[in-house]
Amino acid sequence: MKIPRVLALAALLLTVLPAALFAAGYVEDHVMKVTMLVGTVLWFTAAPQWLRGGND
Amino acid sequence: MAESVPVNLPAATNEYERTRVPDSALKGPSSFWGMYAGEHTAGTEFMLGPLFIAWGASALDVILGLLLGNLLAVLTWRYLTAPIATDLRTTLYYKLEKICGRKLVALYNVANGILFCFLAGAMVTVSATAVGVPFPGVRMPTFTDILPTGLAWCIVVVVLGALQTLVAVRGYSFVARISHLAAPWMFLVFVACGLTALPKLASLEPSQIWTGVALGGKPGIGFVGIMLFAWLCNAAMHLGMSDMSIFRYARKPTYGWAASAGMLLGHYVAWICASLLFALEVQRHGESASNAPGPMVFAAVGWAGLICVVIAGWTTANPTIYRAGLAFQGVWPRMSRSTGTLIAGTLATVAGLFPAFAMRLLDFVGIYGTVLAPVGAIIVVDHYYARRFGLVQNWAEQTHATFNIAALLAWLLPIAAFFWLYLRHDIFPSYLTVPVWLTCGLLYILFGRTLLRRPVATSP
Numbered sequence: 001m002k003i004p005r006v007l008a009l010a011a012l013l014l015t016v017l018p019a020a021l022f023a024a025g026y027v028e029d030h031v032m033k034v035t036m037l038v039g040t041v042l043w044f045t046a047a048p049q050w051l052r053g054g055n056d
Numbered sequence: 057m058a059e060s061v062p063v064n065l066p067a068a069t070n071e072y073e074r075t076r077v078p079d080s081a082l083k084g085p086s087s088f089w090g091m092y093a094g095e096h097t098a099g100t101e102f103m104l105g106p107l108f109i110a111w112g113a114s115a116l117d118v119i120l121g122l123l124l125g126n127l128l129a130v131l132t133w134r135y136l137t138a139p140i141a142t143d144l145r146t147t148l149y150y151k152l153e154k155i156c157g158r159k160l161v162a163l164y165n166v167a168n169g170i171l172f173c174f175l176a177g178a179m180v181t182v183s184a185t186a187v188g189v190p191f192p193g194v195r196m197p198t199f200t201d202i203l204p205t206g207l208a209w210c211i212v213v214v215v216l217g218a219l220q221t222l223v224a225v226r227g228y229s230f231v232a233r234i235s236h237l238a239a240p241w242m243f244l245v246f247v248a249c250g251l252t253a254l255p256k257l258a259s260l261e262p263s264q265i266w267t268g269v270a271l272g273g274k275p276g277i278g279f280v281g282i283m284l285f286a287w288l289c290n291a292a293m294h295l296g297m298s299d300m301s302i303f304r305y306a307r308k309p310t311y312g313w314a315a316s317a318g319m320l321l322g323h324y325v326a327w328i329c330a331s332l333l334f335a336l337e338v339q340r341h342g343e344s345a346s347n348a349p350g351p352m353v354f355a356a357v358g359w360a361g362l363i364c365v366v367i368a369g370w371t372t373a374n375p376t377i378y379r380a381g382l383a384f385q386g387v388w389p390r391m392s393r394s395t396g397t398l399i400a401g402t403l404a405t406v407a408g409l410f411p412a413f414a415m416r417l418l419d420f421v422g423i424y425g426t427v428l429a430p431v432g433a434i435i436v437v438d439h440y441y442a443r444r445f446g447l448v449q450n451w452a453e454q455t456h457a458t459f460n461i462a463a464l465l466a467w468l469l470p471i472a473a474f475f476w477l478y479l480r481h482d483i484f485p486s487y488l489t490v491p492v493w494l495t496c497g498l499l500y501i502l503f504g505r506t507l508l509r510r511p512v513a514t515s516p
Contacts, residue, residue: 012244019248019357023255033358036248040360043241051237 007046014039069235072304077145081307082437088314090453091302094239096290097246097326098320099179099369102349104289105330109338110199110347111277111418112270115262121279122327125286126319130312132287132294133303136432138312140439148300149386152431155438156460157452162387163464164431169383171424172486173400177407184213185350186362196348197411199272204409213408220370221401224377225394235371238364243321245357246365250329252356253336265335271343277418277484284486286323291425291489297432312421328483347415379403397455422485424476426492430467433497437504445506454511462503470495 018032018039025037072081108118144151171240181197188194194212195205204210223231254260270276277285292313293299302312333352337345346352353361381397388396407413413420442449452460470492477483 002400012240014434015241016244016248023251025255026297032252033360036245036357036360038240040245040363044237047237047241 001025004049007042008050011039011043011046014042065234070358072145073147074150075146082307084307085311085314088302088306088311089317092314092316092318093243093276093321093515094236096322097239097243097368098322099365099372100175100417100421101246101322101326102182102330102353102365102368103178103347103414104421105327105332105417106334106337106347106352108277108282108327109266109331109334110271111281112268113266113277113282114268115266115281117189117268117277117279118328118331119262121282122286125283125288125516126316126323128287129281129290129294130316130319131324131446133299133315134309134312136282136436137294137297138303138306138309140297140435140474141300142306142309142311143439144300145304146300147304147447147501148297148431148435149231151297151300151435151438154450154453155434156431156463157458159459160464162454164428165383165386167427169380169387169400170403171381171427172380173403173425174407174420175195176220176373176404177217177410178414178417178420179369179373179376180217181369181411182214182349182407183220183366183373184209184216184408185348186353186365186369187216187350188212188355189350189362196346198344198346198348199415201415202412205411214405217401217405220373221377221398221405224374224381224401225397227378231371231374234367235375238367238371238378242364242368243326244351245361246326246329249353249356249361250325250332253329253332257332257338258339263340265332271338271345278464281486284484284489285422286319288425288429289323289421290487291493292428295432295489295493296425296429297435298428300435323451327515349366361472367399377404377425380404386510401493423478426470426485426489429489429493430470430496431463433493434463434466434500437497441501443447445501445505447501448508448511451508455509460508462500462507465503465507466496466499469499 014035018027018035021027022029024033057108072078113121139272149161149165152164156164185196188196188209191208191212193208195209197205197209206215256434257265259265268276288295303309306312313486330349333356334347334357337347337352349365355363377400378397380400380403381393382397384399385391385396419427437445438449438451439445448454452458453463473495474485474488474492477488478485
């Protein structure tokens with residue numbers, strides 16, 4: 001369950017990091033929004049496998 | 057504020073409903089910390105944060121008021137709810153039945169069920185503001201909207217409410233899983249919303265964000281109001297002892313500290329982030345700013361935000377509809393759970409059509425707590441003070457009665473006074489929660505001594 005865990009944690013990072021970078025003026029608005037959407041899709045794909053693995 | 061499923065204890069909370077939880081079923085602290093962290097970052101948070109700005113709170117009011125109020129809430133869970141729950145290890149309903157009798161518990165269930173429906177309705181409204189974003193014909197509600205904003209709005213709410221009801225009819229395990237799964241991501245979307253608002257704000261000066269000026273001539277709210285709201289928005293759960301159902305599984309009362317996870321993340325960080333979003337709206341649009349979460353969050357973080365609003369509203373509304381259905385079923389046991397849930401879902405959908413419930417969520421949450429919390433005072437009196445004041449502990453159980461008139465009067469009289477003050481003098485409901493709770497406890501001592509018959513002594 002190492003890969004789903006890494007992906008899920010990366011997804012959380014992709015959810016919040018773009019907003020922090022946007023606030024600091026490093027990325028544009030649309031880049032931030034697309035990256036957050038990618039993070040969201042990745043989270044709902046990887047997290048169920050990670051959490052299921054954790055319960056086993 | 058939240059009404060979601062205790063996701064880490066789903067099966068267990070439906071067990072031992074009429075028995076003491078055995079030691080073998082007790083759970084470790086992580087279940088409680090995870091549950092509270094997830095449960096209190098919910099759809100309601102999108103509405104409550106902006107309302108502080110709309111009601112003219114100043115920066116100091118928000119930052120310190122929320123801090124102190126949340127601290128008081130955690131202390132209440134830790135030193136009132138958790139000790140009684142771990143002493144008794146029964147549900148609120150079973151304990152109430154022992155004190156008040158089956159028929160009075162049915163009355164409590166009706167009040168609970170109806171209030172749950174309105175809360176779920178507010179969450180249907182929240183989800184609808186997100187679903188309506190891609191459809192330009194849907195006019196989003198603003199603070200001043202009380203009635204439905206148009207046919208398109210009604211269609212979105214009815215479709216969403218029907219879907220949520222159907223899912224609730226099938227049981228809430230699926231939504232509970234989604235809620236559990238979404239919790240960490242949802243919290244980070246709240247944080248992202250706050251972060252993205254920062255560079256867009258005209259000024260980062262706190263006094264320019266929380267200006268202290270109420271919108272549209274609304275009554276203002278200050279430090280005391282915010283502190284009391286933060287403390288008492290979950291009054292039904294802590295002062296009202298509803299969370300006995302959760303903490304009866306705790307090994308020790310110290311697990312009550314777990315509530316701090318929900319208060320810090322949901323009722324502090326998430327509320328402030330949602331506030332920042334609305335501050336931006338106000339700076340851009342002034343008095344005509346809309347606090348409909350869907351468009352605000354979409355403008356801030358795009359589609360991820362819309363998904364978050366839908367899931368947040370859905371995962372709050374769904375278990376609330378389910379619980380309301382159970383409450384109705386408790387009153388009419390012959391009715392199937394599905395029928396109870398359908399009735400609750402229909403009521404919630406109708407309530408969702410009217411933005412008033414969502415837009416006046418501060419008031420509604422205060423009413424919700426003030427109406428339901430007083431039964432907790434009766435439990436506190438019964439548990440700690442019954443012998444000292446000469447009351448019969450677990451009176452209904454001891455006397456085989458089904459209706460405790462002392463408890464009914466102790467509960468209803470302060471609530472009647474509360475509604476009179478609220479409706480006639482427009483007093484913010486959270487100001488009255490603690491006085492109503494204390495009065496209920498004192499009246500139960502008085503009426504318990506004067507109106508309740510003693511159990512018949514049996515010969516040895």
